[in-house]
Amino acid sequence: MRNRKRTGWHRVINGVNISAFFVVLFVGLPLYWLIASSFKTPANLGDSPPQWFPNPVTTANYRDAFGPEDFGIYFRNSLIVTLVATALVLIVGTMAGYALGRLPMRGKFTLMVTLLIISVFPAIAVVAPLYLLLRDLGWLNSYQGLILVYTAFNLPFAIWILRNYMLGIPKEMEETGRIDGAGPLRTLWTIILPMALPGIFTAGIFCFTACWTEFLFSLTFNSQNNYRTIPVGIAEFGTVFTVPYGTIFAASVVAVVPIGILVFIFRKFVISGLTSGAVKG
Amino acid sequence: MATVSMEKINKVYENGFHAVKDMSLDIADGEFMVLVGPSGCGKTTALRMVAGLEDITSGILRIGGKEANDESPKERDIAMVFQNYALYPHMTVAENIGFALKLRHLPKDQRNAKVNEAAEILGLTDWLDRKPGQLSGGQRQRVAMGRAIVREPSVFLMDEPLSNLDAKLRVQMRAEVARIQRRIGVSTIYVTHDQVEAMTMGDRVTVMRDGTLQQVDTPQHLYDNPDNVFVAAFIGSPAQNLYDATVGEGARSVKLGSQTVMLPDTVALKRPALPAFAGKDVVVGMRPEHLHAASPETTGPKLVGDVELVEALGSELVVHFTIDAHRVIAEGALDKDEASLMQSGEGVARVEAKTPVKPGDKMTFSVDVEDMQFFDTQTGLAIRA
Numbered sequence: 146m147r148n149r150k151r152t153g154w155h156r157v158i159n160g161v162n163i164s165a166f167f168v169v170l171f172v173g174l175p176l177y178w179l180i181a182s183s184f185k186t187p188a189n190l191g192d193s194p195p196q197w198f199p200n201p202v203t204t205a206n207y208r209d210a211f212g213p214e215d216f217g218i219y220f221r222n223s224l225i226v227t228l229v230a231t232a233l234v235l236i237v238g239t240m241a242g243y244a245l246g247r248l249p250m251r252g253k254f255t256l257m258v259t260l261l262i263i264s265v266f267p268a269i270a271v272v273a274p275l276y277l278l279l280r281d282l283g284w285l286n287s288y289q290g291l292i293l294v295y296t297a298f299n300l301p302f303a304i305w306i307l308r309n310y311m312l313g314i315p316k317e318m319e320e321t322g323r324i325d326g327a328g329p330l331r332t333l334w335t336i337i338l339p340m341a342l343p344g345i346f347t348a349g350i351f352c353f354t355a356c357w358t359e360f361l362f363s364l365t366f367n368s369q370n371n372y373r374t375i376p377v378g379i380a381e382f383g384t385v386f387t388v389p390y391g392t393i394f395a396a397s398v399v400a401v402v403p404i405g406i407l408v409f410i411f412r413k414f415v416i417s418g419l420t421s422g423a424v425k426g
Numbered sequence: 427m428a429t430v431s432m433e434k435i436n437k438v439y440e441n442g443f444h445a446v447k448d449m450s451l452d453i454a455d456g457e458f459m460v461l462v463g464p465s466g467c468g469k470t471t472a473l474r475m476v477a478g479l480e481d482i483t484s485g486i487l488r489i490g491g492k493e494a495n496d497e498s499p500k501e502r503d504i505a506m507v508f509q510n511y512a513l514y515p516h517m518t519v520a521e522n523i524g525f526a527l528k529l530r531h532l533p534k535d536q537r538n539a540k541v542n543e544a545a546e547i548l549g550l551t552d553w554l555d556r557k558p559g560q561l562s563g564g565q566r567q568r569v570a571m572g573r574a575i576v577r578e579p580s581v582f583l584m585d586e587p588l589s590n591l592d593a594k595l596r597v598q599m600r601a602e603v604a605r606i607q608r609r610i611g612v613s614t615i616y617v618t619h620d621q622v623e624a625m626t627m628g629d630r631v632t633v634m635r636d637g638t639l640q641q642v643d644t645p646q647h648l649y650d651n652p653d654n655v656f657v658a659a660f661i662g663s664p665a666q667n668l669y670d671a672t673v674g675e676g677a678r679s680v681k682l683g684s685q686t687v688m689l690p691d692t693v694a695l696k697r698p699a700l701p702a703f704a705g706k707d708v709v710v711g712m713r714p715e716h717l718h719a720a721s722p723e724t725t726g727p728k729l730v731g732d733v734e735l736v737e738a739l740g741s742e743l744v745v746h747f748t749i750d751a752h753r754v755i756a757e758g759a760l761d762k763d764e765a766s767l768m769q770s771g772e773g774v775a776r777v778e779a780k781t782p783v784k785p786g787d788k789m790t791f792s793v794d795v796e797d798m799q800f801f802d803t804q805t806g807l808a809i810r811a
Contacts, residue, residue, distance in 0.1 A: 317512035325526035326500040339516040
């Protein structure tokens with residue numbers, strides 16, 4: 146018995162687990178600090194040594210975020226812009242990924258490299274021309290302006306993910322569909338798409354997170370309070386004389402929640418491929 | 427059910443590769459035709475052209491007497507089983523089997539009835555609600571079969587459907603597939619590189635090499651009367667012993683290295699073309715079962731070999747020996763590893779299990795010379811009439 150117990154401990158305290166612990170600590174501690182601080186009173190926020198647990202616990206920061214500050218509006222704006230942009234990216238990206246991954250066409254390689262170059266393009270380099278463009282279109286301080294820019298900027302990466310995923314689906318799946326009598330659209334819809342779901346979810350989460358946290362374009366194009374998104378909104382909390390750290394912390398916590406929920410719901414799809422069992426292996 | 431006829435069919439890919447050359451083949455209604463050959467011989471390409479998954483460069487394909495060159499896979503009314511099964515992973519076994527029927531808008535109750543019937547034939551009734559990921563290799567293979575039979579197609583196409591199974595299951599499924607085919611009586615084209623599958627399953631076997639059809643015949647006739655050295659070397663396990671040899675005067679003897687094997691007159695009588703090869707080089711083929719352990723009293727043609735290895739299979743001994751004649755390896759008939767491992771002059775004999783023989787012995791074999799096969803060294807063709 147004793148022997149077995151020792152083996153058990155060996156399993157828990159090994160190199161991999163220890164490094165994993167430090168990684169979790171490194172990533173998790175700031176998040177914990179954010180959540181804990183959001184429940185502290187303004188007086189306790191600057192304590193030295195700092196409080197590990199908020200005492201007393203207060204929810205005033207949250208009330209301030211949604212009350213005097215317009216966090217509710219920012220949240221709504223972020224949600225609209227992010228959801229629409231993500232949906233567009235996935236619709237266009239899936240079709241483009243299918244075409245680039247599965248269909249015979251010329252210039253595929255050039256196209257993929259071009260997409261890769263675009264996807265690493267620094268945003269700051271194009272912010273000025275885009276500003277002029279959106280101004281001429283009359284789309285400054287609008288949803289569609291930001292949605293257009295977000296879609297364009299996230300599409301290349303999504304196409305790359307989806308194309309690689311489509312490549313991994315055996316060509317026999319389509320051939321068997323053809324023999325069974327399914328047309329191209331039917332094949333894409335009932336055979337390929339369900340098999341590509343993990344790739345679609347992965348691309349979706351990346352895109353959602355990128356749009357949700359985007360700062361520069363939002364700050365530049367949507368300066369009016371009514372169209373501000375969360376990152377810009379939070380940055381502009383407070384007045385010239387005070388910085389309401391507690392409120393910023395509370396708003397940040399709320400901002401993190403949708404991403405947390407999204408990852409939690411779809412983690413199964415993203416981690417485990419749905420393709421298992423299609424072919425031998 | 428339908429006949430399939432291929433008339434001078436060619437496949438040339440865009441890069442210029444000529445995968446199938448002038449292939450003509452007729453498959454009778456209900457026949458089980460096996461296409462066999464080493465990898466890259468064009469057998470799968472030929473099958474895919476019949477399926478409509480690959481364009482036909484030239485030639486005419488007829489299914490059920492009707493030209494099918496330009497028909498889509500759907501219009502050809504064929505069903506295909508792929509090597510990797512290609513099951514839809516997000517659908518249950520029942521949905522997989524019934525998918526083609528659903529696309530044909532068959533009412534649900536009829537669909538279910540057909541799916542259940544197919545599942546019963548294949549022993550899948552208990553697994554209808556499972557997804558492919560939860561099934562074993564053999565079960566997945568049967569689902570793939572079920573998807574094909576439920577449609578009651580006019581032709582079955584199978585592309586190495588058993589090659590992903592382990593050896594024991596493969597033997598089992600081999601019999602199973604043949605049984606199902608006989609039961610439903612649909613014309614079948616079955617592609618394999620495994621000549622044991624070809625011999626045991628097919629009504630007839632087509633041997634292919636480098637895109638060219640070598641011989642079409644019943645398994646036994648193919649085994650006994652190969653048309654050329656390649657077919658002789660490819661069909662049979664262990665492979666046939668093929669040696670360079672010289673034919674003696676009047677074809678009454680044949681010289682293998684330093685040994686001379688006497689031939690009775692009947693050999694030349696059965697092969698009228700053979701005496702003309704007197705003094706010339708030929709290739710001689712002897713099946714392993716046509717070499718027996720000779721006792722001192724045995725008369726008749728004999729061959730002496732140095733025993734290198736003895737494999738006891740229980741029912742028989744497989745004796746590996748060498749003689750000083752040059753062993754002929756037909757290009758492509760053996761895979762590269764087999765060919766490189768083969769020693770010069772190596773041969774194989776299947777003898778009685780109780781034969782007292784061990785490595786290092788000099789062993790005398792009596793030879794069934796009537797069953798010997800002779801091939802022209804230049805053309806590789808069998809020497810018969």
